[in-house]
Amino acid sequence: xxxIGTLARMEAVREGRARPLATVRHRHLAARPLxxxxxxxxxxxxxxxxxxxxxxxDAPRLLVVAQxxxxxxxxxxxxxxxxxxxxxxxxxxxxxxxxxxxxxxxETGRKxxxxxELCADAPQLLVPSAAGVEYVRLLGRSMRFRRTAEQDPxxxxxxxxxxxxxxxxxxxxxERAHVPGSSLLLAMTQLLGRHWATGQSALEDQHLGALLAxxxxxDGMPGGQAALRAELERDADGLLIxxxxxxxTDPVFDNKRLxxxxxxxDRARTEALEAAPHRFAAAQEALADxxxxxxxxxxxxxxxxxxxxxxxxxxxxxxxxxxxVAERWKRDRWxxxxxxxxxxxxxxxxxxRDDAVTAARKLAARETAxxxxxxxxxxxDPLVMAARRLAxxxxxxxxxxxxxxxxxxxxxxxxxxxxxxTADGPHVADGATLHRALPDGRTQxxxxxxxxxxxxxxxxxxxxxxxxKVPDTGSVxxxxxxxxxxxxxxxxxxxxxxxxxxxTPWTHxxxxxxxxxxxxxxxxxxxx
Amino acid sequence: MDKAALARALxxxxxxxxxxxxxxxxxxxxxxxxxxxGTELVRLLHARLAGAAAAAxxxxxxxxxxxxxxxxxxxxxTARTALALREATAAGRWTLLDHPLLAMDVAxxxxxxxxxxxxxxxxxxxxxxxxxxxxxxxxxxxxxxxGAAARQAAVYALALxxxxxxxxxxxxxxxxxxxxxxxxFSNVPDAALVDIRKQLATTRxxxxxxxxxxxxxxxxxxxxxxxxCLADDGRTPRRPSGELAEALDAVAPAYxxxxxxxxxxxxxxxARARAExxxxxxxxxxxxxxxxxxxxxxxxxxxxxxxxxxxxxxxAALRRAAALRAEALAPCGAEPVPAAxxxxxxx
Numbered sequence: 001x002x003x004i005g006t007l008a009r010m011e012a013v014r015e016g017r018a019r020p021l022a023t024v025r026h027r028h029l030a031a032r033p034l035x036x037x038x039x040x041x042x043x044x045x046x047x048x049x050x051x052x053x054x055x056x057x058d059a060p061r062l063l064v065v066a067q068x069x070x071x072x073x074x075x076x077x078x079x080x081x082x083x084x085x086x087x088x089x090x091x092x093x094x095x096x097x098x099x100x101x102x103x104x105x106x107e108t109g110r111k112x113x114x115x116x117e118l119c120a121d122a123p124q125l126l127v128p129s130a131a132g133v134e135y136v137r138l139l140g141r142s143m144r145f146r147r148t149a150e151q152d153p154x155x156x157x158x159x160x161x162x163x164x165x166x167x168x169x170x171x172x173x174x175e176r177a178h179v180p181g182s183s184l185l186l187a188m189t190q191l192l193g194r195h196w197a198t199g200q201s202a203l204e205d206q207h208l209g210a211l212l213a214x215x216x217x218x219d220g221m222p223g224g225q226a227a228l229r230a231e232l233e234r235d236a237d238g239l240l241i242x243x244x245x246x247x248x249t250d251p252v253f254d255n256k257r258l259x260x261x262x263x264x265x266d267r268a269r270t271e272a273l274e275a276a277p278h279r280f281a282a283a284q285e286a287l288a289d290x291x292x293x294x295x296x297x298x299x300x301x302x303x304x305x306x307x308x309x310x311x312x313x314x315x316x317x318x319x320x321x322x323x324x325v326a327e328r329w330k331r332d333r334w335x336x337x338x339x340x341x342x343x344x345x346x347x348x349x350x351x352x353r354d355d356a357v358t359a360a361r362k363l364a365a366r367e368t369a370x371x372x373x374x375x376x377x378x379x380x381d382p383l384v385m386a387a388r389r390l391a392x393x394x395x396x397x398x399x400x401x402x403x404x405x406x407x408x409x410x411x412x413x414x415x416x417x418x419x420x421x422t423a424d425g426p427h428v429a430d431g432a433t434l435h436r437a438l439p440d441g442r443t444q445x446x447x448x449x450x451x452x453x454x455x456x457x458x459x460x461x462x463x464x465x466x467x468x469k470v471p472d473t474g475s476v477x478x479x480x481x482x483x484x485x486x487x488x489x490x491x492x493x494x495x496x497x498x499x500x501x502x503x504t505p506w507t508h509x510x511x512x513x514x515x516x517x518x519x520x521x522x523x524x525x526x527x528x
Numbered sequence: 529m530d531k532a533a534l535a536r537a538l539x540x541x542x543x544x545x546x547x548x549x550x551x552x553x554x555x556x557x558x559x560x561x562x563x564x565x566g567t568e569l570v571r572l573l574h575a576r577l578a579g580a581a582a583a584a585x586x587x588x589x590x591x592x593x594x595x596x597x598x599x600x601x602x603x604x605x606t607a608r609t610a611l612a613l614r615e616a617t618a619a620g621r622w623t624l625l626d627h628p629l630l631a632m633d634v635a636x637x638x639x640x641x642x643x644x645x646x647x648x649x650x651x652x653x654x655x656x657x658x659x660x661x662x663x664x665x666x667x668x669x670x671x672x673x674x675g676a677a678a679r680q681a682a683v684y685a686l687a688l689x690x691x692x693x694x695x696x697x698x699x700x701x702x703x704x705x706x707x708x709x710x711x712x713f714s715n716v717p718d719a720a721l722v723d724i725r726k727q728l729a730t731t732r733x734x735x736x737x738x739x740x741x742x743x744x745x746x747x748x749x750x751x752x753x754x755x756x757c758l759a760d761d762g763r764t765p766r767r768p769s770g771e772l773a774e775a776l777d778a779v780a781p782a783y784x785x786x787x788x789x790x791x792x793x794x795x796x797x798x799a800r801a802r803a804e805x806x807x808x809x810x811x812x813x814x815x816x817x818x819x820x821x822x823x824x825x826x827x828x829x830x831x832x833x834x835x836x837x838x839x840x841x842x843x844a845a846l847r848r849a850a851a852l853r854a855e856a857l858a859p860c861g862a863e864p865v866p867a868a869x870x871x872x873x874x875x
Contacts, residue, residue, distance in 0.1 A: 003849040006807075006814045007831060010824045013805070020857065043550025045663030046713050068549075141665060142713050201785035201811040224802070232543070232795070254547035352666040386852035390845075423848075 002387040008197035016222030018196040018215040024381050025319035027191060028183040028329040030124035033313070034088050035060070037128055037305045038135055039298065040247040041068040042254055046142040048077055049249070049258075050298035053084045057310040062302070064295050066265045071157060078143060079160035086162055088123055089169050093340045095120040122329075122336035125173055125185045126313070128208050128245035128305050133187050135247045137174030143167025144349040168349050172339045175350070179366055181328045181373035184336065188312040189245075195319065199224055207231055208245040208308050215315060243301040245308065253301065261297050265290040322380035328373070356508035357501045368494035375490050379437055385484065389424045396484035397422030399477045400456060406469070414471045417449065419458045420483060426457075427487070434459055434485040439474060443490045459485060530756075531792040537756050537765040538772055540795035553715075554661035558644065561659055561708055561717045566592045566624035566645075572719040573647055573655060573706050581649065593623045602640045605629035610691055616648035617699045623648040630687040635738035643684040647706070652698055656684045656705040664709040664718045674707065674722065681705040682727035686735070703728065744779070752778045784812045818842055 011019045032055050041047040047068045052060040061084050065077045096117040105112045127133055144167030146159035173185040193205045198214035205211050209230035214223040233241040239257070240250050249258065268283070268290040275283035354362065378385045378394065388394040397420040406412035428434070434446040444464030451457045465471035477483050504511050535542050561569055567589050574586045595616065599608040609628035616623035625646040632639050645657040658681045662673045685701050692699040704721040711718035752775050756765035765772075776796070783797035783806070791797075801809045805823040808815055819842030821827045830836030831850035836843035 003817050003845060004853050006810065006817065007827075007846070007849050007853060009810045009814070010807075010828055010831075013810075013824050014828060023857065041549055042547035043553035043661055045665065045710065138665070199810075201809065201814075203785040203788065203811065249547065251545035251547040251550075254549055255545070259548050382856035383853065386856040390849050390852055423851075 002390065004383075004387045004390060005197055009199060012197050012214065012223065013199035016199070016224060017217055018198045018223060020195065021197045021383065022195045022319070022377075022381050023383050024322040025316055026194060026322050026325065026377050026380065027181075027186060027316075028124070028321075028325050028332070029313065029316055030121075030183075033124040033126045034085065035126045035306065035309050035313075036085070036132070036136070037245075037302050037309065038132060038139075038247045039249055039302060040135060041065075042249065042251070044068070046138045047074065048081075048139070050302060051077075051081065052299075052302045052306045053081065055088060057307075060303075060306050062295060062299055064298050066291055066294050067262060067269075075157075075160055075163070078139075078163045078166070082160070082162040082166040086166055086169070089166075092119050092121050092123050092336065096337075117337060118330075119333050119337045119340065122184060122333045124183060126309055127185070127187055128309050129189045129206060130187045131206075131247055132245070133174065133177050133185060136170050136177075136185060140167050140170030140172075140174050141352075144171050145352075164349065165343070168343065169339070171350050172335075175362075176332070176335050178362075179335075180370040181376075182332050182335070182369070183325075183329055184332050188309045191316060192312050195316065198227070200227060204231070208305065208312070209242040212308055212311055212315075216311070243304055245305045246302075249301060257297055261290070261294045265294055322377070324376035324380050328376070331369075355501050355504065355512035357498050357504050360508075361498050364494050364498070368492060371489075371492040375486075375488055375492060378486065378488075379490060385486075388486065388488075389426075392425055392427035393488055394484060394486040395422045395424035395426040395428075395457075396482065397424070399479050399481045399483060401479060402476060405460070412469055414461070414465055414469065414476070416461050416471070416476050417458055418446075418461060418477055418483075419452060419456050421454070421456045423455060426485075432487065434487060435490050436464075436483060436485050437490065438464055444475065446485065533756060533765070534754055534772065534776075535792045535796055537767070538769050538776070538793075538796050540793075540799060542792035542795065550661065557661050557710055557715055557717070558659045560715060562624070562626060562645065565589070566594050566626070568717065569645065569657065569708070570622050570624060570647060572708065572717060573657070576706070576719060576721045581651065584650070587622045591622055593619070593621060594626055595623065597625060597628055602629060602631075606631045606640065610694075613646070613648065613654070613688075613691055613699070614695045617652045617654075617695050620650050620652065622650060630684065630691070632683070632687040634735065636740040636742055641684055641687050643681070646684075646688065649702075653700045653702050654688055654692065655702045656681045656688065657708060658684075658705055659708045662709060663712065664720065665712050667718075667720075669709055677707055678705070678722050678724050678727050679731065681707075681722070682724045682731045685724060685728060686731055748778050782808075784808050786812070817845070821846075 005021060008019045008021055034053065034055050035057075036051065036053045037060075038051040039049040041049045048063075048065055049068050050062070050064040052062055054060040063077055063080050063084070065073050067073055097120050098115050099118045100113050101116050102111045103114045104110070125136070127136060143159070143163050146164045146167065147155040148161050148164060149155070149158035150161065151164070152158070176182050177185040177187075189206055189208050189211055192208075192211050192215060193202065196211075196215050198205055198211060200210065200214065204227075207227075207230070210227035213226035213230045217223045217226040230242045234252075235241055237256060238252050240253070243253065244250055265287075268287040272280075272283040272287040378388045385394060385396075389396060399418055399420045401417075401419040403417040403419075405415050405417055407415055428448045430448060430450070432448045434448060436444045436446065438444050442464055444461060446459040446461045446463075449458040449460050461471075461476060465475040499505075502511050532542055567587060570587050570592050574582070574584075593616065595612040597605065597608050597612060599605045606629045609625065609630065612623075612625055612628070616625070625648070627642055627644065628646050630641045630643070632641055643656055644659040647655045647657055649655065658677050660673065660677050662669055682705075685703070685705065688701045692701050703725050704723050706719050707722050708717050708719045710716065754772065754775055756767055756772070758765055773796075776793075777800075781797045781800065783794070783801040785798075785808075787794040787797060798809065805825050807818055807822055807824055807827060810824075815822075818827055819840060821830060821836070821842065826835065827846065830843045831846040833847060836846075838844060838847070
């Protein structure tokens, strides 16, 4: 956390409500996001308990697993989840734009322009917390290697159709969420934490209810008190009034409410199966009652979180979108289009482990994305730039003098010297390259020349002034103008290309063996 | 001392608890791992060994001994464990000690530890086994949980070391512990050897630096007690919470948000730290860049230029940060506009 961020948290403590950490919204927020609030069974990996899912805040779809250890019920849940999610995810695959891209011609080896499809928009998944993002990944992993009866008629316990497909999509969303600045899958706590500083620690900010209590406290109540209530308030039975945002449930809820309800359901099911004909109707009714009770119970845990996520959406919508957000969202659209193409081409699901080249490529892409995000956020938002200026990575000030100079070349080019007064203390060495955003969106480069007296420093413009001897109008600042130079590149690029997987050097394990991933073995333990 | 009961009596109860679903699943898993006389567990260990130990044939169904460790009282059980370890090391065959009890000296006070299992190898070396119920998906598990398990196992290994020294015949505690977890989404055990040399060094250093309980008690005012004076039902404290809080105030707390995940008294300490306006409540990192300023009030005053020495680098940085923040927020109308500084308009 930067000093400015720490200061913002302290202001929040003083004011009793969250303070802004950004003046614009730095992430894309879809007009119609798909909100997904999952709950998981304690002590078991990837055993969902229930979920609310949907794009309409008034009409969430409730999915429930009445007995989380029953494989068939788990599959029924996942099939229902696929029904709820896949139409939304796939709906964006058909509206396309055409983009031109340079590709290497396999015959000539030259780069030739080709026209490719780019989806005009992409789906966006919102989950309550960072743990929810991890859970989406885990669900994706548990589903994508399953085989349907159609894919493999001999598979024991075949998965319902489309479950493996949803697994592949969720894996893609989960993987994409690791790319800094991406917006295909976002956690509400992280979104809100990016834009507001609360009067508590980042650790406590992971509680969605407490975070919202700081940002938008109920009438008349200080944020700290509201957050404490959201965090700890319990009713007479010891149950949390504000259930956790999941996917983990509150242990007290598990022990006092859920376990008895599941036991009741189990008993009703056994009775319904063994009921004598004259008792059959009554047993069926008891089973339906038990099922309804479970659904209501889980809904009571899920609904507050569902509402909290939409509350967060409202708060974020009130912020204007940052200038570079659309550019980053376009990269998300490329990512979505790429996966759509892989699914349509019938490629196998993502492997369990990436080969060396893919892993290195992903890592490099994430590093580049991080650098790009840092630069773009600073350019879009003076508050972020302020932190960079404090860190000595940028400086801003008023131009005091401009001296025109020219290169010695045959065709002299302008290389004006600009002196500005600044209170910032940039960590800059002689001859270092500086960057400035021009009003038209281009970047102008310059060189640091020297520090002057009285907090002034001089830079020499080295580009962005057009082709002639006379600089283009507006490309050279004038005395009295306020300008901001950064030491970091505005559009950082990644390193050199990596070889194809087939060319993996022996130092990295050599080319990966081309074996298709086998489905997970089915074990008796799926049902305990 | 029962910290959870103390926290309840203070009105800031801890929220730790285990879901019975996790409890049942965890027990079922551990029972399964140790089923069939420990052969499965020892086989998992053998399969992950390297070098000469790996060349030896894996144990058969009747090759693993499980000595009986039951005894009366903790002293009896630790003595029984020590005896079983000595016998197993001398016997030179695979032995599984199920829930042994180890004694360890923590800051002058004996503490009893119960690892899930300890395996004695035929060559006389010992391996600590940690059975956890979090899943190992595709050979990797949650790093935070693995780290916690490694730290826990390191404490067990440390408690075993003096025992190994006393048993002759070159008994050693291996620096790799066996972490057993459910494989992927099943209940089938999978295992990995985790190198704990780093955790061992850290724990050893921390234990060495601990202030003795006697020294802490000596520094407290005469008559300080955390006794809850429980009523006859054994649950209801009769001592007023104000008096308890006062007694607790005699011990200097060092609250940081990380405490919330580990200590039963964290909510009490947090409330106190917040009341004092300690900067630590905002995170450990916050403290680092604020120099000698420890309260939120003093930091805000220093940032506003109302207090603090301007030559102090921490104060100077704070003022600069406050000015930059005000300047960036100014065009949005959130803060008064400082004169003559309004570059970088808001979008």
